[in-house]
Amino acid sequence: MSYTISEIAEKLGLTASTLRFYDKEGLLPNIDRTASGIRVFSDIDLEWLSMVECLKATGMPxxxxxxxxxxxxxxDTTLRERCDMFHERKRVVETQINELQKTLDTINYKCWYYDAAVAAGTADVHxxxxxxxxxxxIRKLKERSISK
Known part of the structure; x- marks a missing residue:
């Protein structure tokens, strides 16, 4: 199946200008073009762009x-490099998840704290x-958020 730049942008939640930027940066080497130069995307391009977005979400430049x-x-001569890269990305994402969990613990504690204060009409309730x-x-959340 083929897609226009607008269709791909909508499917991926990107802007057309982002897709043009990716093309300019050499991230879309196999994009077909019409005789008038309009980009035509395939299912393979869609899969590749999904991978680009995944890697970007990990903070990869x-x-x-x-x-x-x-x-x-x-x-195949670069299989080891690609494998190593994904293991490194995995480590990066696991670290991000751990940091976000600590942040969520703090927020959950504060939600409880302020819910109790609102119900009592004073923060002195604690x-x-x-x-x-x-x-x-809640005690566990507080302990985890303090131990950061």
């Missing part, structure tokens, strides 16, 4: 994504609250 593309174009009155999950 465009130049490194371009290197990955070059390795793909080189074929000053006289016994440790046993604080739900166990």
């Amino acid at each position: 465009i130049k490194d994504i371009k290197t990955f593309l070059d390795w793909c174009m080189e074929g 000053k006289c609250m016994l440790q046993e009155e604080i739900p166990e999950e």
